[in-house]
Amino acid sequence: MEHNQEMPNRMDERFQHDNTDRDMLEKGAILQRDGTYAIAPHLPGGIITDPELLIRLAETAKKYNCAALKVTSSQRIALVGLQKDDIDAAWADLDMKPGAAIGLCVRSVKFCPGTTFCKRGQQDSVGLGSEIDNKYHGMTMPSKFKIGISGCPNQCMDSMMIDFGAVGTPRGYNVFIGGNGGLKPRLGQPLAEHQTPEQVLELLGRVVDYYREQANTNERLGRFIERIGFDTFKTVMLPEKSIHH
Numbered sequence: 203m204e205h206n207q208e209m210p211n212r213m214d215e216r217f218q219h220d221n222t223d224r225d226m227l228e229k230g231a232i233l234q235r236d237g238t239y240a241i242a243p244h245l246p247g248g249i250i251t252d253p254e255l256l257i258r259l260a261e262t263a264k265k266y267n268c269a270a271l272k273v274t275s276s277q278r279i280a281l282v283g284l285q286k287d288d289i290d291a292a293w294a295d296l297d298m299k300p301g302a303a304i305g306l307c308v309r310s311v312k313f314c315p316g317t318t319f320c321k322r323g324q325q326d327s328v329g330l331g332s333e334i335d336n337k338y339h340g341m342t343m344p345s346k347f348k349i350g351i352s353g354c355p356n357q358c359m360d361s362m363m364i365d366f367g368a369v370g371t372p373r374g375y376n377v378f379i380g381g382n383g384g385l386k387p388r389l390g391q392p393l394a395e396h397q398t399p400e401q402v403l404e405l406l407g408r409v410v411d412y413y414r415e416q417a418n419t420n421e422r423l424g425r426f427i428e429r430i431g432f433d434t435f436k437t438v439m440l441p442e443k444s445i446h447h
């Protein structure tokens with residue numbers, strides 16, 4: 203997509219802030235209460251089709267005496283309780299690069315099994331989610347940024363509680379924007395209905411471009427929308443009637 207080709211590098215210096223108190227962003231290592239570290243290998247959609255990968259995760263956890271393997275809310279499996287000096291070796295044994303579980307970036311692209319596996323699926327959330335994950339996971343942002351693609355209105359991926367959410371319906375995806383949890387929870391607002399996967403990608407590209415250009419550091423998308431006004435935001439995102447039905 204044009205948007206992505208024109209985007210700045212994923213690691214944009216403007217947004218490089220280590221505000222995570224002794225986490226090691228470059229190693230994807232998260233400090234634990236007891237001074238050890240957790241790493242959270244990136245497993246798009248939480249779907250593992252090669253059982254060898256699961257075995258490798260287990261063997262690596264065993265080799266470095268991890269305290270636990272932890273399934274995370276971002277569809278990862280974290281290795282918890284690593285010693286600082288073992289982090290590089292653990293990544294090497296896993297044969298994986300550190301994902302973007304922390305920092306000001308696209309932290310997670312969650313997607314559900316949709317029409318691939320789920321009997322309730324109405325859209326191919328795995329296809330759309332995988333494409334989004336490839337393009338955006340780890341991209342630096344003014345604040346943390348989460349994406350949730352659900353294959354039907356059950357919204358198993360919390361699509362209205364997340365910065366950018368899409369919900370599959372028989373007529374396409376409904377897109378919600380600016381949701382978040384945390385201290386000041388915010389429900390996402392409806393941005394567009396009945397979108398094709400291509401239109402969702404187009405919208406996401408616009409949202410990301412505009413947010414990166416206009417938002418302040420640490421300003422979550424929902425707060426940014428509140429500051430500039432939803433109507434203004436919507437007008438910028440949907441200038442053509444062809445996109446907004």
Ligand code: SF4
Pocket residue numbers: 314315316317320321322323324352353354355356357358359
């Ligand atoms: S959101 Fe719908 S399609 Fe996706 S896992 Fe839940 S029930 Fe299945």
